[in-house]
Each structure stands twice: as C-alpha cells, then as structure tokens.
Amino acid sequence: MMNDPMTTAKAHANLALVKYFGKRDVPLNLPAAGSLSLTLAPLTTTTAVAFDEALKEDEIVLNDAPASAAFAKRTRRFLDLVRDRAGVRSGCRVRTSNNFPTAAGLASSASGFAALALAATRAAGLALTEPELSALARRGSGSASRSVPGGIVVWHEGRAADGSDSFAQSILDHSQWDICVVVGIASEEKKAVGSTAAMTRTATTSPYYPAWIDACRRDLALAQDAVVDRNFTALGEIAERSALSMHAAALAADPGIVFWTGTTVEGIHLARTLRKRGVEAYFTCDAGPQPKLVCLSKDVDAVKNALETLGGVLRTITCRLAGPASLV
C-alpha cells in the first residue's frame, strides 16, 4: 500500500512530418538536423510517479504489470537524470500506461518519456520551463522532446555541446488547424530493427546519409513556412518526400534497412490515387511498416474508408492535433 500521493502527468504521441533520423551526439540524443511534428490525440501515455525513501529499488509498472528488464533499465537511467538534477536520492515508484498499442508504430517512447519527465521532475520538487522539460525528455528518446509541446512542433537542431538549445517548441496551437492523421495498422509484430540502431547504421554506412541530412534542413525551413501560411498542399508534399527520403537513406544502408511491407508500398500508391480523385492525402511512415495518411478533417472519412479497404490493413486509428504534456 502507498500513503504518499503520486504526481501524475499525461503526454501525447507525435508524428514527424519532417523526420528525425540521425544524431550528432548519441548519448545526449542531439539530432543531426531539426524536425517538425504533429502532437496527436487520442494517443496518450499517463504516468504517475512518487519518490519514496523506504524504497530500495525503483518500482516500475507498465500497463498494470511489472515492466520488462529493458524497459525498467531505460526508465531507471532517466530517473537518475532527474535525481541528479533535484539532489534526490530515494527510490521511485512509477506507474505508466498507454491507451494505444505499442504496435501502432507511434513510438510510445515519445509520449512515455515526455509524461515521465513532467511527472518525475514535479514529484522531485523541480519546476522546469517547457524548453527545459523538452530537452530533458529528449535524453530518454529524441522524439520525446517533441511530445512536450502541443499542436505543430519544431525540435531545434541546436548548437550547444551540452544540448541545452536542442529542445522542441510549438509553432501552432492544436486548435488552430484541423489536420488529421489516419494510421493504418499493418502488422502487430515487433519491428526488426529499432530506430536508434537503424539511425546509427544509416549514418555510418548509407552513401545517401549526408544528402538526407541536407534535405532535412531544407525541408524544415519550407515546412515552417507552410505552417505559417496554412498551406496544407505544401506541407503534405514536404511530409511525403521527407518520409520517402528517410526510407531511401535507410534502404541504402549496409545491410539495407527495410521497414516496409507490401502494405506500406500500397499505402504510398493509395495516397497518390486519392489525390488524383481530389482527396488530399499524403503518405508518411516511420521505423515500421504502418502507412500513415495525413489529411484535413473534411477528408478524414474518405481517407479512413480507403485505408481500411487496403489489403493487409487490419484496422485504422484516426488522430487529430493535441495539446501539450500536462499534469493530471
């Protein structure tokens, strides 16, 4: 039984339109280039934290069951960052759950470390600014920096060696644009190569890696302009080519990294067919096979119906923009 109250925070998953795929500093998760993402509802991680001097060891529960050794280790290492910063030495109780399947290919590590960063810093008596919190969440997983702010988010490449200027910031509030994402669940299997390892292999062996990083910088600037202008066509075209370029760089690694299945490729063609029919949908995809189609809310039913009839798509999840990580 616990007597001490727990501090609870929630954070949403995010989907990159200009992808992060390469680091300039691996231990600090500093990106080789900036990225741009959508913070997405309803995909949420809720995390409760309490520091307790009576605890000899951290106690970590994921989705109502004791966490795996790998998950617990990653969580403990992150808690150590918070303990160091707050001068706290006690053990920690963490209870975390996701309202979406890990297999959705919507990196639960992003919403997970964002929620943990907020709950753990508050439980340890720290009150960080949003940029500080984002930079801290980044240490858990790079993309977690982008799940701290809401709406449309830019994660800055930064220059500082300590990473203090590599944090994410909202450039548009979630209420300001009705962008939607329909995620096609193509496979519930665990991905063959994790994103961290895939990035390292691509950076060290793909002949296209330098060109990919140059493209990220160009696309980030153009995507920011498209958001300011609310130009969905421009943003969608940038998103589709950023995803295809990232995968092209990974495909050219040695050995080649193929996240796609036939269903993923069908998803690319589907987006193009829909556009020919006047439904503005753009393809994107991350370190897994799930095809994700970005559209405006007026087209979401057409996109969902089309994706659900695609061979190999088991079901879909429809998402819209969400607000920032917050205390519950």
Ligand code: DP6
């Ligand atoms: C393909 O943030 O999961 O989803 O920083 O090594 O934890 P680490 O990687 P992670 O990478 C996400 C990669 C991506 C593209 C993106 O979200 O920008």
